Amino acid sequence: MDEWSSAGTWWTGAQRLAMVAEVRRARDADTLAPWESPSAVDGLIPDGHPLPDAVVDLVWRLTNHPGTLTPEWHASILGRGVEALAYVEVVSIVAQVNCVDRFADALELDRVPVPEAQPGEPDGQVPADAEVRLHWVPTVDIGGPNVWLALSGVPSELEARSRLSTPHYLEGRAVFGDVVSDRFSLQRVQMELVAARTSKLNECFY
Amino acid sequence: MLLGLSGLHQDNEVTLEAIGGSGNGDGGVRHGDLLVRLTEAMWEGEPGPLAAVREELLAVAGADVLVDAVAVSANFHMMTRVADGTGTPLDPDTDAASVDFRNEIEVNDLVSRRHVLAS
Numbered sequence: 001m002d003e004w005s006s007a008g009t010w011w012t013g014a015q016r017l018a019m020v021a022e023v024r025r026a027r028d029a030d031t032l033a034p035w036e037s038p039s040a041v042d043g044l045i046p047d048g049h050p051l052p053d054a055v056v057d058l059v060w061r062l063t064n065h066p067g068t069l070t071p072e073w074h075a076s077i078l079g080r081g082v083e084a085l086a087y088v089e090v091v092s093i094v095a096q097v098n099c100v101d102r103f104a105d106a107l108e109l110d111r112v113p114v115p116e117a118q119p120g121e122p123d124g125q126v127p128a129d130a131e132v133r134l135h136w137v138p139t140v141d142i143g144g145p146n147v148w149l150a151l152s153g154v155p156s157e158l159e160a161r162s163r164l165s166t167p168h169y170l171e172g173r174a175v176f177g178d179v180v181s182d183r184f185s186l187q188r189v190q191m192e193l194v195a196a197r198t199s200k201l202n203e204c205f206y
Numbered sequence: 207m208l209l210g211l212s213g214l215h216q217d218n219e220v221t222l223e224a225i226g227g228s229g230n231g232d233g234g235v236r237h238g239d240l241l242v243r244l245t246e247a248m249w250e251g252e253p254g255p256l257a258a259v260r261e262e263l264l265a266v267a268g269a270d271v272l273v274d275a276v277a278v279s280a281n282f283h284m285m286t287r288v289a290d291g292t293g294t295p296l297d298p299d300t301d302a303a304s305v306d307f308r309n310e311i312e313v314n315d316l317v318s319r320r321h322v323l324a325s
Contacts, residue, residue, distance in 0.1 A: 027251075066290045067318045074293060091291035099284035106248045106256065106276045136293030145300075147285060150292040161288065168281035185270035189220055191278050193235045196225045197245040198282035200311065205319040206289040206296055 001112050004093065007120035009154050010086035014117035016093055018050045019059055021114065023097040026060040034065040054080035055090055062094045067203025074136045085126060085153045088137050092157035099164055127153060147206060148172065169195070225311045237267050244272075245279050295320040 004020055005013045026038075038044045038060045039053035049056065054077050061069065078084060104111050130138040130153045140152040151158040162172060169175075169191065170183060179188060199206075224233030224242050232238030240263045247256040263272050288294070296304075301321055308314050 062287055062291050066287045067316060069290050069293075070317065071293060088292065091288060095284040095287035095291065098287055099280045102248060102283045103276055103280035105251065106244075106280070107260075107273065108253075108257075134295050146294045146297050147289050150288050150294045161284070164284065165281055168277040168284075184274045185268070186274045186278070187236060189235050190237065190241060190271075190275070193224060193233060193238055194241050194245050194275050194278045195282045196311075197227075197242050198249070198279045199286055200225055200313065201246065201249040202283065202286040202290075203316050203318055204286035204290055205313050205316045206286070206294050 001115055002118075003160055004096075005115050006118045007122050008089050008093075009125055009156055010083065010089045010122050012117070012122060013120060015050050016089075017114055017117050019055070019090060019093045020097050022051065022056055022059040023063050023094055024101065024111070026063040027098075027101070031064050032060065034061065034068040037061075052081065054082050058082070058087070058090055059094050062091060063098060071136055084132075084138055085130070088151060088154045089157055091137075092151050092154065092161060096160060096164055099168065103168070127155065144172070145176065222307055222311050237263065237271065240266065241275055244275055248276065248279050248283075290318045293320060 004016050006016075007013050008016055011019075032038065032041070037053075037057040039057050045053060045056050051059075058077050061073070074087075077087060082090075101111050103109075126138075127140045130140050132138050133141070134146060135150055137150070138153040139149045140155075142149060142152050148158075151161055165172070174181070174183075182188060183191060220234040221231075222233065223230040224235065224238050228239060228243045228246055230242075233242075235241070240259060243259045244256075244263055247259045250256075260272060263275070313319070
């Protein structure tokens with residue numbers, strides 16, 4: 001949670017915590033249809049919200065309907081003033097919160113409490129070789145499967161995502177490098193069945 | 207694809223039906239039906255069914271398996287959002303290797319289907 005409450009590359013700690021709160025609101029609310037934006041629903045986004053409306057819409061859509069996203073929708077979010085790599089940082093936070101909260105919810109544990117935001121300003125640093133290649137978003141050619149590259153335009157988010165994946169699933173190199181070994185109490189094939197069913201439920205082709 | 211590859215190293219045949227949902231058997235995977243039901247209950251988020259399948263898995267497989275399976279599913283709620291939020295296309299190797307079974311697991315019509323365009 002310290003990472004979420006600290007300034008990132010594109011957003012302040014307060015804004016990042018607001019994203020955490022919006023993921024939770026989106027999951028706990030009556031689900032909107034994919035084509036319905038929270039910013040278009042009267043009273044759903046309070047006045048003075050620390051995030052732009054476009055970011056709140058992004059958080060809700062990615063939380064509740066990740067399999068419905070299209071390049072046109074992505075372009076529409078950027079068209080509302082969200083910088084390309086700032087968008088990547090939002091995706092990263094939303095994805096991480098979905099991981100941590102869904103783990104807690106499934107085991108009836110309390111969700112991680114939201115701390116006070118830490119001071120600091122984002123530095124907006126763009127990696128020198130970040131550019132749009134195969135993804136909708138700018139990436140850096142660091143090698144590896146495309147999903148590893150997805151957050152590479154914001155290196156601190158790539159690292160944060162990796163730090164979560166290793167204890168929940170596998171260390172990066174083992175994903176494709178060792179498809180045999182058991183992990184913790186699970187056989188690898190058990191892990192991949194859970195992974196495949198979760199991906200199918202989320203309507204994820206990748 | 208990783209389910210298929212890891213399944214090659216099992217004594218019994220691993221099949222893909224279980225990806226389609228509970229009620230399709232265990233797919234040749236130990237506790238496969240319960241693991242799929244747990245995954246679905248996490249997705250749906252209804253406390254009753256979630257508690258029920260948790261208890262069943264706990265009874266037959268133990269707490270470690272329950273917690274580790276929940277962790278894997280949680281990770282893929284993250285990774286699917288990373289992939290689909292960023293427009294991540296399928297890797298060419300995976301694309302080629304998955305042609306034969308994509309129809310079987312009914313993913314070819316998904317909105318999120320993206321390939322690397324041939325250069």
